[in-house]
Amino acid sequence: MASKQKVMAVTEFGKPLQLIERALPELKGEEVLVKTTFAGLCHSDLHQIDGYFGSKEMPIKVGHALPFCIGHEIEGVVVAAGPDARGKVAVGESVAVYPWGGCQRCSECSVGDQNLCGRKHANDVGNGKNLFGGFSSHVVVPTYKYCFDKSGIPDGLAATYMCSGLTAYSALKKVGALPNGAKDVLILGLGGVGMQGFEMAKAMFGSPPMAADIREDALATVRAQGGLAFNPKDKDVVMQIRKASSDGNGIAAVIDFVGSDKTFALSQGVLRRGGQAIQVGLLGGSMKMPLTVLIFRALKVQGTMTGSLSECAEMLDLIRSGKVAPIPHHFRSITEINEAVEDLRAGKITGRCIFKHDWVGSDASL
Numbered sequence: 001m002a003s004k005q006k007v008m009a010v011t012e013f014g015k016p017l018q019l020i021e022r023a024l025p026e027l028k029g030e031e032v033l034v035k036t037t038f039a040g041l042c043h044s045d046l047h048q049i050d051g052y053f054g055s056k057e058m059p060i061k062v063g064h065a066l067p068f069c070i071g072h073e074i075e076g077v078v079v080a081a082g083p084d085a086r087g088k089v090a091v092g093e094s095v096a097v098y099p100w101g102g103c104q105r106c107s108e109c110s111v112g113d114q115n116l117c118g119r120k121h122a123n124d125v126g127n128g129k130n131l132f133g134g135f136s137s138h139v140v141v142p143t144y145k146y147c148f149d150k151s152g153i154p155d156g157l158a159a160t161y162m163c164s165g166l167t168a169y170s171a172l173k174k175v176g177a178l179p180n181g182a183k184d185v186l187i188l189g190l191g192g193v194g195m196q197g198f199e200m201a202k203a204m205f206g207s208p209p210m211a212a213d214i215r216e217d218a219l220a221t222v223r224a225q226g227g228l229a230f231n232p233k234d235k236d237v238v239m240q241i242r243k244a245s246s247d248g249n250g251i252a253a254v255i256d257f258v259g260s261d262k263t264f265a266l267s268q269g270v271l272r273r274g275g276q277a278i279q280v281g282l283l284g285g286s287m288k289m290p291l292t293v294l295i296f297r298a299l300k301v302q303g304t305m306t307g308s309l310s311e312c313a314e315m316l317d318l319i320r321s322g323k324v325a326p327i328p329h330h331f332r333s334i335t336e337i338n339e340a341v342e343d344l345r346a347g348k349i350t351g352r353c354i355f356k357h358d359w360v361g362s363d364a365s366l
Contacts, residue, residue: 006359007136008337009067010128013051016338017135020067027082030143032089034097039126039134040073040160041340041353043191044282048128049341053282064128071134071355072099072126075150075159079138088144096158097139098146098312099125112309134159135337137359148312152320156331156354160192161319163306164327164352168197168257169315170307171280172204175253183228184252185209186241186270189281190218192352194257195327197280198222200315203323210241210251212266217350221328232262238269250275261285268299276300327351333358 005024008017027033044053048070052059074097078089089095101123102114109117123142126133132140141147150158178184182205187198190213201209208227213219219229228244230237245251250272256263259281267277268289279301287301294301307315318324328351332340340353 005136005138007069007131008334009069009131010049011067014049022131024138025140027080027140029082030084031082032078032085032141032144032147033080034076034095034139034141034147035079036074036076036134036137036139036357038075038156038159038357039071039355040163041344041355042073042163043344045070046341046345047282053284060128067131068128069131069133069136070126070128073159073163074099074126074134074139075156076139078147081144085144089147094150095147096150096162097125097141098148098309099127099162100306101125101142101146115306115308135334137357145309148316157326160329160352160354161315164193164196165319166307166312166315167193167280168200170311171255171278171304172197172200173311174278174302174304178205178252180246181205182207182209183246186251186254187211187257188254188263188266189213189257190215190222191257192327193280195351197255197257198227199324199327203318210244232266238266241270253278255280257281259283259285261288271299274298276302279303329354331356
């Protein structure tokens with residue numbers, strides 16, 4: 001087993017990641033050491049690098065001691081287990097890692113909602129709390145309970161499902177029963193998470209949902225699969241979407257994978273009475289709606305933050321069923337991470353970029 005860990009770390013906010021090396025710690029309790037094989041690049045990783053979410057009015061620098069590691073879409077192989085994890089996971093087992101560690105003591109954590117934990121803790125992996133994440137050669141997972149068997153899922157893709165997949169699945173579950181099926185849902189924003197949402201919605205609602213994006217290549221992907229696609233740049237886009245609804249009165253749910261002033265305004269325009277806007281994206285902005293409108297139209301606005309442990313297990317079962325097609329993706333070397341980050345900033349990546357951990361050096365060889 002390797003004695004050293006390689007990390008592409010955030011050493012200065014807003015700057016390229018830097019390679020650092022350090023000794024691996026001794027495992028304790030339920031901890032599991034996973035050797036990373038693949039990791040996905042998520043748009044929220046850019047926020048961690050920059051030091052703020054949405055706008056500089058929401059800094060995340062407090063509580064993020066430099067250097068730290070990001071990359072929360074993690075897949076790898078178990079190489080060691082702490083004394084209380086032995087027999088719970090097997091050395092050599094291929095796993096996908098649930099990255100939302102939680103404090104493991106509060107009410108939310110006690111029912112498997114670690115993603116909603118509100119207490120200070122350092123148990124997340126790949127979220128700036130420590131030097132363990134998808135962009136490091138090894139990850140110390142806080143407990144064996146966060147290691148999910150990835151058998152039956154192609155190499156590399158299991159990593160992406162642990163954030164983009166889980167986030168999309170949890171958001172779709174919040175939609176509930178739909179009077180007109182998939183035609184009552186608009187997927188707003190077709191980046192990595194939004195595209196994942198589109199693919200899962202087909203499986204969960206029985207047919208392709210509506211979708212909107214400003215990129216014609218993303219819209220072409222939707223149309224090729226039989227979905228109705230709309231460009232928010234069109235001046236009459238609200239009318240187009242309402243007209244395409246079952247009765248012309250609008251749709252039941254919008255899942256906003258962008259999260260901006262403009263996308264929230266679009267949601268308001270296309271929802272029918274009693275409809276719901278589910279907010280996922282972290283681009284940043286503010287909601288502008290008179291409270292009387294919220295009441296008289298009986299609208300619901302709900303935020304959603306990744307997903308729970310039970311939802312993770314449900315989602316992986318759905319993936320194994322073969323009903324969810326993989327989203328567009330491509331593989332790059334972990335050594336190309338800074339170039340990939342800039343490509344994501346520039347909007348040059350469709351779907352997901354997945355890093356293969358092909359580190360140079362015997363201590364991090366696969």
